[in-house]
Amino acid sequence: MQGGEEAGASRRGVVTLPRVLHAEWTKLASLAATTWLVVGTVLAASSLAFGLGLFAGPGGAVTGTSLAASGSLLAQLGVLVLGVLVGAEEFSTGTSLTTFATVPRRVPVLAAQVLVTAAVALVTGSVALLASVLVTAGARRGAGLSWDVSDPETLRAAAGYVLFLTGAAVCGVGLGALLRRPAAALTTGVVLFVVVDQVLAANPGRVTDTVRALLPGSGTRLFADDTRLTALAAGPGPGPDLGAWGGGLVLGTWCVVLVLLAGYRLVRHDVT
Amino acid sequence: MNASVSSAAPPAATTRSGPSFGRVVAAEWTKLLSLRSPIAIGVATVAVTGGLTHLFAGAASGDPGFVPTRNLTDALPLAFIGPLVLGVLVGTGEFSTGTFRSTYAAVPRRVPVLAAQAVVTAGFVLGIAVLTVGAAVLGILPAAAARDMTPDLLGAGVPQLLLGSACHLVGAALFGLAIGALLRRPVPALVTAFVVLLILPLVLSLAGDLATGPLQASTPGATPPGTAAVNTVETFTLVGAGAVLTTPDGGGLDGAPELGVPGAALVLAAWVAVPLAAAASRLRRRDLA
Numbered sequence: 001m002q003g004g005e006e007a008g009a010s011r012r013g014v015v016t017l018p019r020v021l022h023a024e025w026t027k028l029a030s031l032a033a034t035t036w037l038v039v040g041t042v043l044a045a046s047s048l049a050f051g052l053g054l055f056a057g058p059g060g061a062v063t064g065t066s067l068a069a070s071g072s073l074l075a076q077l078g079v080l081v082l083g084v085l086v087g088a089e090e091f092s093t094g095t096s097l098t099t100f101a102t103v104p105r106r107v108p109v110l111a112a113q114v115l116v117t118a119a120v121a122l123v124t125g126s127v128a129l130l131a132s133v134l135v136t137a138g139a140r141r142g143a144g145l146s147w148d149v150s151d152p153e154t155l156r157a158a159a160g161y162v163l164f165l166t167g168a169a170v171c172g173v174g175l176g177a178l179l180r181r182p183a184a185a186l187t188t189g190v191v192l193f194v195v196v197d198q199v200l201a202a203n204p205g206r207v208t209d210t211v212r213a214l215l216p217g218s219g220t221r222l223f224a225d226d227t228r229l230t231a232l233a234a235g236p237g238p239g240p241d242l243g244a245w246g247g248g249l250v251l252g253t254w255c256v257v258l259v260l261l262a263g264y265r266l267v268r269h270d271v272t
Numbered sequence: 273m274n275a276s277v278s279s280a281a282p283p284a285a286t287t288r289s290g291p292s293f294g295r296v297v298a299a300e301w302t303k304l305l306s307l308r309s310p311i312a313i314g315v316a317t318v319a320v321t322g323g324l325t326h327l328f329a330g331a332a333s334g335d336p337g338f339v340p341t342r343n344l345t346d347a348l349p350l351a352f353i354g355p356l357v358l359g360v361l362v363g364t365g366e367f368s369t370g371t372f373r374s375t376y377a378a379v380p381r382r383v384p385v386l387a388a389q390a391v392v393t394a395g396f397v398l399g400i401a402v403l404t405v406g407a408a409v410l411g412i413l414p415a416a417a418a419r420d421m422t423p424d425l426l427g428a429g430v431p432q433l434l435l436g437s438a439c440h441l442v443g444a445a446l447f448g449l450a451i452g453a454l455l456r457r458p459v460p461a462l463v464t465a466f467v468v469l470l471i472l473p474l475v476l477s478l479a480g481d482l483a484t485g486p487l488q489a490s491t492p493g494a495t496p497p498g499t500a501a502v503n504t505v506e507t508f509t510l511v512g513a514g515a516v517l518t519t520p521d522g523g524g525l526d527g528a529p530e531l532g533v534p535g536a537a538l539v540l541a542a543w544v545a546v547p548l549a550a551a552a553s554r555l556r557r558r559d560l561a
Contacts, residue, residue, distance in 0.1 A: 052475070052479055052482060074471060074475075081459060186462050190466050194466075194471070195470060198349055207327075
């Protein structure tokens with residue numbers, strides 16, 4: 001009887017990945033900021049797509065695919081913030097001490113944070129895309145553009161949009177867990193995703209185009225329409241031609257490297 | 273004895289411990305300089321600007337029509353991130369660490385603290401801005417020397433461009449300070465600042481592309497109404513005003529009202545003054561915590 005109780009107690013105390021996952025999910029879902037971020041990201045992305053749809057005219061430079069994905073400019077910021085907060089917030093509030101006392105191997109926490117954030121970002125991205133497609137229906141009708149899931153280009157762009165936002169969120173977790181300060185991680189993320197690309201775009205050349213293609217913002221090729229991909233491949237400068245999935249691979253590599261670096265710091269260095 | 277001490281002490285206390293504005297500024301200056309991050313941000317901004325300008329000027333020097341001074345502002349879109357983040361950290365730092373309790377207990381009128389933060393941030397970032405502009409000038413020298421050219425730093429709007437770059441950096445820092453003091457939390461403040469300074473220009477350029485379809489563009493001379501609307505909005509954004517200040521001829525966009533350099537400076541000042549006034553009003557009328 002007593003032995004059974006002890007075994008039960010020790011089994012109850014075992015730290016397993018599903019339990020860590022469950023704990024991380026509770027942490028994320030119990031914060032009001034998460035709900036606001038998700039709702040805000042969806043609203044911002046879809047209203048941006050709607051607003052840009054007002055400018056779309058027949059024969060313009062826009063396609064139905066690129067119009068539906070145009071909310072990504074704001075959506076990437078939303079998921080980046082989500083990831084950064086998951087990765088870094090614990091270190092600034094001090095919860096990290098409890099968390100890592102409970103899970104002394106540490107890495108399962110990071111893995112669980114990545115999984116939970118990726119899941120939330122996946123749902124957020126899908127809802128944002130759906131909302132963007134719905135609110136741009138009027139603009140598409142007016143401009144004679146089509147958004148058709150049976151079209152392979154549209155399907156690839158739709159999946160790419162969701163994948164890009166998921167990747168951006170995972171990069172945010174990696175940066176947050178690596179730098180451990182929300183402000184520093186967010187600034188680094190925005191500089192990597194938006195600013196460097198913008199600065200380099202003003203000065204096309206072999207070096208700058210290659211660097212641009214290797215930035216995490218290269219993941220935007222995942223949802224670029226075919227005209228834009230062709231334009232990128234031709235390009236003003238002789239940069240590498242990645243194609244849509246090549247861009248996705250670059251973003252994926254950034255995710256893996258950032259999360260691995262964060263894991264290394266977590267395992268090898270002090271938590272505080 | 274007792275009576276004389278208690279009668280002598282109060283006047284001395286009021287003259288010595290009154291939080292005059294000069295003392296508040298001195299206190300904020302101490303706070304700013306005793307942190308490591310402002311110095312680090314300043315060094316990074318200057319170094320990155322110099323390095324990037326050098327790279328861009330080097331890449332452009334092969335061009336037959338190479339004009340060295342055209343590359344002076346190339347690194348500016350990256351350089352202003354440093355002052356912006358610095359301003360946000362000055363505005364929010366006390367609220368995240370809890371120092372604000374002692375600060376506002378010492379200065380119960382509160383608004384002088386914000387004014388002192390603005391003065392200190394402007395002064396510190398002005399120093400960084402001068403060094404940054406200097407680094408940009410140094411950055412174009414090797415490329416110019418390689419083509420046997422002397423960059424004409426005093427001709428054709430270049431002094432105004434250099435001054436405008438410095439103003440843009442100081443403006444970004446003060447805007448960050450205002451948003452930080454208004455929102456009091458670093459992440460929301462940074463997100464707001466990034467949306468206004470980075471995402472909004474991208475959105476406007478996208479809207480401009482959409483408004484200028486091939487059909488409209490085929491009629492030369494006339495600006496389509498959509499483009500005019502987008503350009504008008506862009507002229508009145510923080511980045512649009514900064515762009516007018518940092519282009520050599522100070523030219524406006526198609527279909528938008530021509531502000532000129534003084535107008536653009538006023539727009540920039542309004543982007544700083546309005547959020548600062550809102551932050552001051554929140555500080556005066558609302559609870560601190």
